[in-house]
Amino acid sequence: MSDTPSTPQQDPSEASFQSTEGMFASQAAPEPDILAQVQAELATLQAKTGDLADQYLRAKADAENSRRRAEDEISKARKFAVESFAESLLPVADSLEAGLTIKDGTVEQIREGAQATLRQLVAALERNKVMAIAPTAGTKFDPHQHQAISVLPSEQEANTVVSLLQKGYLIADRVLRPALVTVSAPK
Secondary structure, three states, rough: OOOOOOOOOOOOOHHHHHHHHHHHHHHHHHOHHHHHHHHHHHHHHHHHHHHHHHHHHHHHHHHHHHHHHHHHHHHHHHHHHHHHHHHHHHHHHHHHHHHHHHHOHHHHHHHHHHHHHHHHHHHHHHHEEEEEEEEOOOOOOOOOEEEEEEEOOOOOOOOOOEEEEEEEEEEOEEEEEEEEEEEEOOO
């Protein structure tokens, strides 16, 4: 036996328990500075969350109002789309009515009145972007603007307009009614 006093040996599991206990003890009671910082950060984040929620609700309301205004404008545009066109046709209707009230008009007077009314009608159509399609003889047949009623033998090149039977009309570059034409047959 040795002369040295023996030191009691410590169980390793007890040493581990004591160090863990010390660790939890330090975490259980956080320092007052850290607690104040966390609370301040929490308050800041809650304020930001409130602001973002408010901004979201305002943006949602603005989008809904914009959608509703756009629907109203579209509805009004559809409802009054022909207003300008109808307004430009009113003088034509007035001229026709005035021509019908004349009882003793000569053929020449009636013809002049009809020509003046036709000029008013053509001007009203053109103001509203309704343009006539009136191909002349020799014009290349265009199936997008012309409708061939018949094919005739002709001295002209094949697939060209021989004669115009009825004018067609475009409205803003869109075919409203194709021109009715006769077309030359291939030789």
